[in-house]
Amino acid sequence: MSATTTAHPAVAEKASMKTKRRLKRMPVGGYVCAAIVLVVFLFPLLYLVNTALKSNDAFVADPVGIVHNPQWGNFITAWNKGDFGSYILNSVLYTAAGSAIGTLITLVLAFPVSRGYIKGSKLWSVLFVLVLFLPNALITQFQLLLRLHLYDNRLGYILMVSVGLGIGPLLFSGFVKSIPRELDEAAAMDGVGYWRYLFTFIFPLARPALATIFILQAVWIWNEIVLATVLLADPSKFPVTVGLYAFKGTYSNQWPLLAAATFIVAAPLIVGYVFIQRYLVNGVLGSVKG
Amino acid sequence: MTSFPFPRRSPVRISFGIGLAILTVFGLVPAVGVLVVSFTDLRGLPYLPVNWVGIDNYVTFFSPSKWPDSLNALQNTIIFALASTVVQIVAALGIALLLNRPLRGRNFYRAVVFMPTVLGVTVTGLVWSLMFNVSGGPAKSVFALFGAHSAFFGDPHLALSLVILVQIWMVVGVSVIIFLAGLQAVPEELYEAAAIDGATAWKRFRWVTVPMLAPSITANVLLGIVNALQSYQLTFVLTGPNNHSTQVLSLLVYVQGFGGASGTTLSQSQGYASAVSMVQFVLVAVVSLIALVILRRREAKL
DSSP states (O other): OHHHHHHHHHHHHHHHTTOHHHHHHHHHHHHHHHHHHHHHHHHHHHHHHHHHTSOHHHHHHOSSSOOSSOOTHHHHHHHHHSOHHHHHHHHHHHHHHHHHHHHHHHHHHHHHHHHTOSTTHHHHHHHHHHGGGOOOOHHHHHHHHHHTTOTTOHHHHHHHHHTOOTTHHHHHHHHHTTSOHHHHHHHHHTTOOHHHHIIIIIHHHTHHHHHHHHHHHHHHHHHOOHHHHHHOOOGGGOOHHHHHHHHHHHSTTOHHHHHHHHHHHHHHHHHHHHHHHHHHHHHHHHHHHO | OOOOOSSOSHHHHHHHHHHHHHHIIIIIHHHHHHHHHTTBOOBSSTTSOOOBOTTHHHHHHTSTTTHHHHHHHHHHHHHHHHHHHHHHHHHHHHHHHHHTSOOTTHHHHHHHHHHHHHHHHHHHHHHHHHHTOTTSOHHHHHHHHTTOOOOGGGOTTTHHHHHHHHHHHHHHHHHHHHHHHHHHTSOHHHHHHHHHTTOOHHHHIIIIIHHHTHHHHHHHHHHHHHHHHHOOHHHHHHHOTTOGGGOOHHHHHHHHHHOTTOOOSGGGBHHHHHHHHHHHHHHHHHHHHHHHHHHHHHHHHO
């Protein structure tokens, strides 16, 4: 990737060398546009923080004014009134377990299908496309878990979200084609069994692709709210999406408190995102290229 | 069947079988079940008798008493899908072209644009409820500058457009990344050749960038359509499931199957809700197929 990114300044320079005037003007326009983009994406969050630091009276009196007397206690109140610690832990559990199972399913399904190691490979690859277009099965997902006695059960919800494979199998069967078949043969010749080959050869080789598949599914599970509303009843099992939504229902007219709660949920995400963003964005980039 | 190098086939079959079993039980069975349930009068409460009712649920969907609701949800779904896909792609392409230029800190801009995807629907929903707060907020202040006022999410004419805007804000980052990947794959020789031939910036964009981006555009359009037709999480958070002006088909499924606000016996019919799911499924399939055929034909032409 670095090779292509460093190549691009050259393209832009060559294009702009035609006129000196443009060489001077172009970056300015670019930075103005970039600034607009930044404002569009960051202002709502700054406004959230601004609101979270106001007292209720100050917010009612002047909602848009910049905060004068920051009320740090709002965060403590919000933390005490909503059980955000356990909501976040639930979400982490559902997301990690669901995406891990989903990625594993993708691995064991897509590799043999892509290689033709299983009967009816053509048919199975059609299935990989089909899973993208499955109907909204809210009703039957609920009924199924009810009948399996997995309703309002963490494992039930995890299994339900783990099969939301999305484009994972398609991505992975594409990626497998870039691993030479000779490697399979050489490993088999040396007496490596299929499972050992899959987990000690393919797994590390395919780590970037698998990471992408994991991340795409994790983003989906982390954002899921309706299925969780339907499949879970006990508030102590709620993921953070449902927990925060319930908090909104209770404190809908206390915006500073609500904003503080929203910030409590958003802050660890933003901090975590700062650390993994390169990986995350490059993962999506890689998935499209691959 | 190609040659199989490993000594035994059984491990392949076992791991494939386990994966397929989980996918089948929790993914495919509910999906096929929707079709079956749509021909019954299944209700939300367990242990009530379930009867076959044939195509009654579908007849009800198109019957005069339900048609206003059905039509409303159909219209909202199609408007939502079309508007959010088109605007999102135009916006994403613009941002991607901007971020593909040699600007300082462009990795930072890229990270910021992608961030809402990580924040999630509830945070996004609450942030924008705050922005469009009726009793006072940035949106209200901007409207006041022009001497206008609005109920925002409470205004039936505006609510759907606002939900679409927030949806685009939330997911545009993914499209931007897909376009950036496409842009980086465009060989620079093409731009050089075009520049030597005296092509203007617009011509280079129209005849080099756009054709070379055709696969990314196809991917984004399909992703956008499928997402938009099936996504209801954000609408659920922003306006609740029962708001007539933003009720898309998926939310109708939720309200019909799980009550929403109204608790009458009819509004609890999960059989009927499944029929609505199937109508939505057919809509998604038809629209995606048409889009795919058109885009592939264009790709072939370019």
